[in-house]
Amino acid sequence: MKKLINDPAKTVDEGVAGFAAAHSDLVRVVIDPPFVVVRADAPVAGKVGLVSGGGSGHEPLHAGFVGHGMLDAAVPGAMFTSPTPDPILEATKQVDAGAGVLHIVKNYTGDVLNFETAADLALAEGIEVQSVIVDDDVAVKDSLYTAGRRGVAGTMLVEKLAGAAAERGDSLDRVAEIARTVNSQVRSMGLALAPCTVPHAGEPSFELGEDEVEIGIGIHGEPGRARIALEPADRLVDRLIEPILEDLPFAKDDRVVLLVNGMGGTPMSELYIVFRRAAEVLAERGIDLARSLVGSYVTSLEMQGVSITLLKVDDDLLDLYDAPVHTAALRWGR
Amino acid sequence: MKKLINDPAKTVDEGVAGFAAAHSDLVRVVIDPPFVVVRADAPVAGKVGLVSGGGSGHEPLHAGFVGHGMLDAAVPGAMFTSPTPDPILEATKQVDAGAGVLHIVKNYTGDVLNFETAADLALAEGIEVQSVIVDDDVAVKDSLYTAGRRGVAGTMLVEKLAGAAAERGDSLDRVAEIARTVNSQVRSMGLALAPCTVPHAGEPSFELGEDEVEIGIGIHGEPGRARIALEPADRLVDRLIEPILEDLPFAKDDRVVLLVNGMGGTPMSELYIVFRRAAEVLAERGIDLARSLVGSYVTSLEMQGVSITLLKVDDDLLDLYDAPVHTAALRWGR
Amino acid sequence: MSGLDGAWTRRWIEAVVAEIATRKSELTALDRAIGDGDHGENLDRGFQAVLGKLDALDDAPTPGAVLKLVATTLISTVGGAAGPLYGTAFLKAAMAAGDRPELDATGLVEVLTAARDGIVARGKAEPNDKTMVDAWSPAVEAAGAAGDDVRAVLEAAASAAAEGAIATEPLVAHKGRASYLGERAIGHRDPGAESTALILRVAADTR
Amino acid sequence: MSGLDGAWTRRWIEAVVAEIATRKSELTALDRAIGDGDHGENLDRGFQAVLGKLDALDDAPTPGAVLKLVATTLISTVGGAAGPLYGTAFLKAAMAAGDRPELDATGLVEVLTAARDGIVARGKAEPNDKTMVDAWSPAVEAAGAAGDDVRAVLEAAASAAAEGAIATEPLVAHKGRASYLGERAIGHRDPGAESTALILRVAADTR
Numbered sequence A, B: 001m002k003k004l005i006n007d008p009a010k011t012v013d014e015g016v017a018g019f020a021a022a023h024s025d026l027v028r029v030v031i032d033p034p035f036v037v038v039r040a041d042a043p044v045a046g047k048v049g050l051v052s053g054g055g056s057g058h059e060p061l062h063a064g065f066v067g068h069g070m071l072d073a074a075v076p077g078a079m080f081t082s083p084t085p086d087p088i089l090e091a092t093k094q095v096d097a098g099a100g101v102l103h104i105v106k107n108y109t110g111d112v113l114n115f116e117t118a119a120d121l122a123l124a125e126g127i128e129v130q131s132v133i134v135d136d137d138v139a140v141k142d143s144l145y146t147a148g149r150r151g152v153a154g155t156m157l158v159e160k161l162a163g164a165a166a167e168r169g170d171s172l173d174r175v176a177e178i179a180r181t182v183n184s185q186v187r188s189m190g191l192a193l194a195p196c197t198v199p200h201a202g203e204p205s206f207e208l209g210e211d212e213v214e215i216g217i218g219i220h221g222e223p224g225r226a227r228i229a230l231e232p233a234d235r236l237v238d239r240l241i242e243p244i245l246e247d248l249p250f251a252k253d254d255r256v257v258l259l260v261n262g263m264g265g266t267p268m269s270e271l272y273i274v275f276r277r278a279a280e281v282l283a284e285r286g287i288d289l290a291r292s293l294v295g296s297y298v299t300s301l302e303m304q305g306v307s308i309t310l311l312k313v314d315d316d317l318l319d320l321y322d323a324p325v326h327t328a329a330l331r332w333g334r
Numbered sequence C, D: 001m002s003g004l005d006g007a008w009t010r011r012w013i014e015a016v017v018a019e020i021a022t023r024k025s026e027l028t029a030l031d032r033a034i035g036d037g038d039h040g041e042n043l044d045r046g047f048q049a050v051l052g053k054l055d056a057l058d059d060a061p062t063p064g065a066v067l068k069l070v071a072t073t074l075i076s077t078v079g080g081a082a083g084p085l086y087g088t089a090f091l092k093a094a095m096a097a098g099d100r101p102e103l104d105a106t107g108l109v110e111v112l113t114a115a116r117d118g119i120v121a122r123g124k125a126e127p128n129d130k131t132m133v134d135a136w137s138p139a140v141e142a143a144g145a146a147g148d149d150v151r152a153v154l155e156a157a158a159s160a161a162a163e164g165a166i167a168t169e170p171l172v173a174h175k176g177r178a179s180y181l182g183e184r185a186i187g188h189r190d191p192g193a194e195s196t197a198l199i200l201r202v203a204a205d206t207r
């Protein structure tokens, strides 16, 4: 394990401290209870507050998306571990301006349970809270007999569009509805060429041979659903995008946002090679590439790999996508 | 070597194609001669044109910085290999609006010679060209007896500030002067925890033991000046920032932009741990952290490592830094 | 001693703290195989925090008071799935214990049952879903059938939990992160079932 | 044949194309040690492009015409440091050859001298800076002292270039990427000097 860290037990603390130092114009950071990253000007009068969070190790998600037009607060837990209810409750209180608070929760047992408790506690303090569970990962079969699909890179699109709706003044009900709509129209799938190593574990989350690829990985260094031999990028892209297209399904003339997301250790040059093929597949199917996003936004530490996300949009959702956003990791329009 | 590529010989072609597909709102791409990435609305009437370029493998540099407020064209060469004069000349012609063209060239023999030839050819066609050589890397001793210092991450700050000056309508002389001023006030140094592998070479650019760090690396997978045992991040940061501070030197009450730049395979979480210590050192020295930038902007394929860049600014340079920019990899203010 | 008093409860928890610290990397390794490799860290973080708070207890706390302190501390320090689940288990156990000064065999079975029911209510896992429920449920059943000696009840619960944990190995998971793996989870023991077995084994061994 | 005509020049270049293709990875490996690992690829890309253009030549081209074609093709396809440097070398060589139908020993020495001077003018490297100049300069000197038989001149140039390339090994570099390495460049042969030696060796072996 070779990392730019000091003490494996302090990576989250020091990463949050560095984030706070770099973005003091955008956020303030609560360290007790640890940690809450709050939009500098929260609570914003009259606005629904948006809170998300989850285990650390997925940077820039979620703290990198705190700011105008996106989240009001992010709650980073320990490495790959959902935060406890205390900081979630604290975040909820700090961003509540009386218009209510939306919790955006990735669908993992730990996240769901801890946010659930925090929401109960907030309700008990008189804060109106709604929750939206994000579960965009098509690698996991959604059924009554599993924990359901995971929330992966699509989460950032839920945060972006719901954030824009909150910023324009939509009500809590409406913002929650938009978040649910986005979740229902976004699908993702990822793969890894190399695993990541959780600092305190000191060993890779799984082992991969020099010519193996893990397909259908999550964002917590979980192994995926299948291991195959390494193939050319275009073929691997097909293996990700086809299940995505079939799942919703995405059809001819649909308009989509295409997100090609690096898992943390993948260079931009490879993401663009992936993007090239993904866009080609969409063109072949007559699907309209309305917007493109390429970068490492929802990561698994230094994992080498990529995920592909498609979001089906209409005019209203596209307006929300295009709306100004000013956060550490996503910024346009201001 | 495990990469998301198809054919090692086609990585640049396909990467450029992917970039063009993802950012057709921002750029158009010339494929003959290969390759020129041109701002979609070039030439911009009355504006000095900015052209940069160099070997591929440093993405998002330079193509990611083409757009409003930064470059008018980027010329990506083969992997880690300076482009030839033909596409540089083509770029120069495409962005010339009669106000002249500035070439921003990283100080490598190949880049300097090829841009020199292109500038001569452009002059012969009646285009006024000036060149600025960027050499911000303090790891390399600048002396009459070497090829001089290398251009590394500071290049993006030269491009940003000169780009803002061109966008506000400064003359070629003035834009060139600003670029030279920025270059004279910016210093960088980098390290690697793991090397990169050039696709066609198929082997890492150097070998590093599991507990070794290469200090003073360039951005072409060149080995650095010294190899040391792995240390805590804070100590490594000190090894980078101290030579930087001494070189200019940066002194108490100086105002600086601090760029913590990932080399391609380094996750954001580690960059923030590095940022934390770098900001701490500045505070200890009484140096004023005016602006912060954290991300992987000037990379060496999937190299795992980081570089630190400091730029000393005054009010005018800070205005240029803050001016709106709209490119694929850097965007604010619009 | 015929029943389990607050001092015993405290000794048990102190022993759990030590045991989790010792077996942390083993639990994490189990979680790395079919989860995300943090279960040992998570519990250790939580129980270390518990250790720091034990001194805030009364001189002669009730079992319920100790259990409540463990519950609230785990809830606010563990996170992940295990935090709310163990937190709920200890909270429900504390509520079942009430302010009784001692737990006899019947009381102990009530407490264990409440803990298990709390986990099931929160996590919605059924038996054979390959979760900690697969250690808790057999433990509760064995405890109920063990008669009226608290030591026998503890021993029965610990042994059944250990067997239950082992019995998760051939299962496909239907809850938690291991469920993402489908067939590939087969052959691995569930980390939460293992930590449950460990906690109950320590109880049986605590005098 | 007493002099070198255009057909010979073309045969030489064709043999260089083949030799570079064969020794590409060797050159790249040298460059990986003290540069950026692309020298073989760069030259191969350039000379393959040259091969594709040779048929555009006249039936009976002059040596100068062949050299000029090589020059312009290398300039527009190689890139990096080697592209402009070899491009300039061949361009200056072509200019020195002029429209002479054949090069005798004197003409050949003029051509080699012009190539070397072109490289020095572009790259500003001095002898012992650990660059291709360290192969070219001894080659030019040996060629000048080899008398008036073209074959002897070629053989002298090729041998001197090979020795010059080897002699770069103990040097610290003062130009090119290897200069960034300081003392660590010691012990490695300069890739450009090696490719120069290879190109001149092929010339001596071309009949």
Ligand SMILES: Nc1ncnc2c1ncn2[C@@H]1O[C@H](COP(=O)(O)OP(=O)(O)O)[C@@H](O)[C@H]1O
Pocket: A080, A081, A082, A109, A110, A111, C031, C035, C036, C037, C038, C039, C040, C042, C043, C079, C080, C081, C082, C083, C085, C119, C122, C123, C124, C125, C130, C131, C132, C133, C175, C176, C177, C190, C191, C192, C193
């Ligand atoms: N729905 C559930 N019901 C009961 N136990 C569960 C459930 N989901 C997960 N678990 C238990 O939690 C354990 C994992 O805990 P831990 O690794 O600490 O949390 P996380 O999965 O969030 O990383 C699993 O081994 C399993 O025993």
Ligand SMILES: Nc1ncnc2c1ncn2[C@@H]1O[C@H](COP(=O)(O)OP(=O)(O)O)[C@@H](O)[C@H]1O
Pocket: B080, B081, B082, B109, B110, B111, D031, D035, D036, D038, D039, D040, D042, D043, D079, D080, D081, D082, D083, D085, D119, D122, D123, D124, D125, D130, D131, D132, D133, D175, D176, D177, D190, D191, D192, D193
């Ligand atoms: N200033 C210079 N003068 C002469 N030769 C040089 C100079 N700089 C570099 N070279 C030669 O160029 C060679 C490297 O070529 P190549 O690897 O193709 O280009 P790059 O260094 O741009 O990757 C070096 O081995 C050296 O012989």
Ligand SMILES: [Mg+2]
Pocket: A055, A080, A081, A082, A110, C036, C038, C080, C081
């Ligand atoms: Mg976890």
Ligand SMILES: [Mg+2]
Pocket: B055, B080, B081, B082, B110, D036, D038, D080, D081
């Ligand atoms: Mg090169």
Ligand SMILES: [Mg+2]
Pocket: C031, C035, C036, C037, C038, C039, C080
């Ligand atoms: Mg876990």
Ligand SMILES: [Mg+2]
Pocket: D031, D035, D036, D037, D038, D039, D080
């Ligand atoms: Mg080279």
